[in-house]
Structure formats: structure tokens, C-alpha cells
Amino acid sequence: MQDALSPRVGPDSTSNPDDAALLVRGLVKRFGDKTAVDGLDLTLPRGELLALLGPNGAGKTTTVEICEGFGRPDAGDVRVLGLDPIANNDTLRTRIGVMLQGGGAYPGAKAGEMLGLCAAYSADPLDPDWLMEALGLTEVAGTGFRRLSGGQQQRLSLACALVGRPELVFLDEPTAGLDAHARIMVWELISRLRADGVSILLTTHLLDEAEELADQIVIIDHGRAVAAGAPADLVRQDAEGQLRIRAAGLAADALETALPDGYRCRLSPAGELLVTGDITPELVATITRYCADQGILAESMNVATNTLQDVFLTLTGREVRA
Numbered sequence: 001m002q003d004a005l006s007p008r009v010g011p012d013s014t015s016n017p018d019d020a021a022l023l024v025r026g027l028v029k030r031f032g033d034k035t036a037v038d039g040l041d042l043t044l045p046r047g048e049l050l051a052l053l054g055p056n057g058a059g060k061t062t063t064v065e066i067c068e069g070f071g072r073p074d075a076g077d078v079r080v081l082g083l084d085p086i087a088n089n090d091t092l093r094t095r096i097g098v099m100l101q102g103g104g105a106y107p108g109a110k111a112g113e114m115l116g117l118c119a120a121y122s123a124d125p126l127d128p129d130w131l132m133e134a135l136g137l138t139e140v141a142g143t144g145f146r147r148l149s150g151g152q153q154q155r156l157s158l159a160c161a162l163v164g165r166p167e168l169v170f171l172d173e174p175t176a177g178l179d180a181h182a183r184i185m186v187w188e189l190i191s192r193l194r195a196d197g198v199s200i201l202l203t204t205h206l207l208d209e210a211e212e213l214a215d216q217i218v219i220i221d222h223g224r225a226v227a228a229g230a231p232a233d234l235v236r237q238d239a240e241g242q243l244r245i246r247a248a249g250l251a252a253d254a255l256e257t258a259l260p261d262g263y264r265c266r267l268s269p270a271g272e273l274l275v276t277g278d279i280t281p282e283l284v285a286t287i288t289r290y291c292a293d294q295g296i297l298a299e300s301m302n303v304a305t306n307t308l309q310d311v312f313l314t315l316t317g318r319e320v321r322a
């Protein structure tokens with residue numbers, strides 16, 4: 001068992017943005033007429049996990065690739081561990097972890113050999129056997145990269161990104177396409193990395209992944225940040241109370257008239273009556289009394305809490321990709 005996944009150079013724990021693991025200011029990237037990233041600001045403090053959440057085409061991958069030094073911005077400034085990712089590419093290669101698709105430089109090698117080759121570039125690598133085990137890859141160590149399943153290739157790419165004990169890791173949808181068991185293995189490893197002080201920028205379309213792993217979430221849409229904060233704060237932000245009632249014969253407009261000013265009632269597509277406003281015990285008593293007066297028996301009445309899905313939908317008007 002590996003004792004710690006600590007990076008070779010310990011993180012400077014500080015709130016000073018100049019010392020952040022990643023600092024992005026006013027980032028703009030255009031492809032022809034298309035503006036993929038449109039003035040994005042991000043700050044990833046050292047030792048934290050920042051999740052970039054956004055619908056298809058929001059600009060997540062473009063942003064990550066620029067941070068990795070694979071793309072040149074049209075405007076704005078990017079600092080990775082305090083350095084320019086293009087000018088200092090060679091220095092940063094040994095300090096950051098990047099998940100390459102398609103086997104990187106060694107697509108013909110066997111899985112175990114590939115990880116060994118990646119480890120050989122590091123002065124103090126993690127134990128490759130331990131990493132293979134942690135990601136459920138031990139059984140396929142002797143299998144060629146091209147013969148691995150998509151999920152196995154993805155986990156091997158993750159192992160290659162981590163084996164050199166990077167200070168900062170870029171994970172672009174690390175669990176996309178993995179089954180539930182593999183996803184949990186990857187989540188556990190990411191949690192351990194985070195606990196051991198590695199800084200992580202993660203993109204995901206999975207709200208539960210962002211909620212589970214992130215210190216901070218930035219929701220991006222059309223290349224701009226539309227909301228940012230700790231998962232719990234994002235869910236609380238602008239949260240308006242909602243009561244969901246299922247009751248045959250209860251009409252939304254009639255109930256709204258019977259309630260104090262400020263409450264709104266409407267029927268949801270699922271056939272529930274939604275009451276929005278300040279949900280108090282008095283309100284619930286008023287509605288119950290109203291139903292009794294009308295001879296209406298409610299089947300159910302639930303106080304609904306705002307979810308990250310609600311926040312995401314409100315801000316982007318779109319479902320997260322399934």
C-alpha cells in the first residue's frame with residue numbers, strides 16, 4: 001500500500017491568488033468566428049480541487065488544453081504553478097499531470113510497460129504496481145494498449161498522469177464512459193490525491209462527481225463563468241423554497257388566491273402543484289386547512305430542496321449531458 005500520493009514539491013497552502021496552482025484571467029479563445037472561451041477567470045488554490053461544469057461545447061476542454069500548454073490563448077493570462085504554460089512547457093512537464101488520450105507516445109506498449117515508461121521519467125515516482133492495483137488494472141498489465149477496453153485505456157491514462165507525483169493534475173472528464181465500479185475507484189483515487197495536497201482541475205458533466213469531489217465548482221456556459229462557489233453554497237445561492245403537492249382536484253390559481261401575497265402556484269409537467277416562496281409551518285397549515293375546507297385529500301406534500309441540477313438548469317437553461 002502506498003503511504004502517500006504527495007507531490008514531490010509540497011504545496012504552499014496560501015490564499016494569495018499569485019501563489020495559486022492555476023490562475024486564469026480574462027481567457028479568450030476563438031476558432032474562426034466561434035468564441036469558445038470568452039473572458040474566463042479561474043483560481044485554483046494549491047491543494048484544492050476545482051471542478052469545471054458545463055454543457056456540451058461550453059469551452060471546458062479548450063480551457064484545459066490551454067492550461068496544459070497545448071493551445072495558445074487569443075487574449076488573457078494563464079499561470080500554471082506561477083509559470084506561463086507555453087514558455088515554460090519543459091519545466092512544467094515534470095510538475096503537472098496530464099491525461100493523454102489514445103496511449104500518448106506508446107500506443108504499441110503493454111499496459112504495465114506503458115506505466116513503467118511514464119514512471120521512468122520521474123525522479124520519485126509512485127509505485128506503478130500499487131497504482132495499477134488501485135485502478136483495477138493489474139489483470140491487464142500484460143495486455144497491449146490497443147486491446148484494452150475504452151474504460152481500461154482511460155484508467156491507464158489516469159495512472160500515467162499520476163505516476164510522477166505531479167503537483168497539479170488536469171483531469172478532463174476522467175470518468176466519462178466508465179462503469180459504476182470503475183468510477184468509484186477513480187473517485188477514491190482522486191479523493192486521496194486531494195487529501196495528499198495535489199491540486200486538481202477536473203472537468204465533468206456529472207453533477208454528483210463535482211458535488212462529491214470539488215472544493216469549488218465553476219459552472220461555465222458559452223465560454224463564460226455563470227456561477228462559482230463551494231458545492232453547498234451554490235445550492236443555497238438564490239434558493240427559493242418550494243412545496244410540491246400531489247392532490248387531485250387542487251387548482252393552482254385557486255390555491256394561489258387563498259395564500260398570502262408573494263406565493264406563486266403552478267402545475268408542473270409531472271402533475272404536481274408547485275408552491276414557491278417562503279415555505280413555513282404556517283404556510284403548510286394554511287394549505288392543509290384550505291384542502292380540508294374544499295374536501296380535498298392530498299396524497300403527498302414535500303418541501304423540496306434546491307439541487308445542483310436545479311442551479312445548473314436555471315443558469316444554463318440546459319440539462320447536463322446524460
Ligand SMILES: Nc1ncnc2c1ncn2[C@@H]1O[C@H](COP(=O)(O)OP(=O)(O)OP(=O)(O)O)[C@@H](O)[C@H]1O
Pocket residue numbers: 031034035036054055056057058059060061062063205
Ligand atoms: N479545434 C477547433 N476548431 C473549431 N472549433 C472548435 C475547436 N475546438 C473546439 N471548438 C468549438 O469550441 C466550443 C467549445 O468546445 P470545447 O470542446 O472546449 O467544449 P466542452 O465544454 O469541452 O464540450 P464537451 O463537454 O462537449 O466536451 C465548441 O463550440 C466547439 O465546437
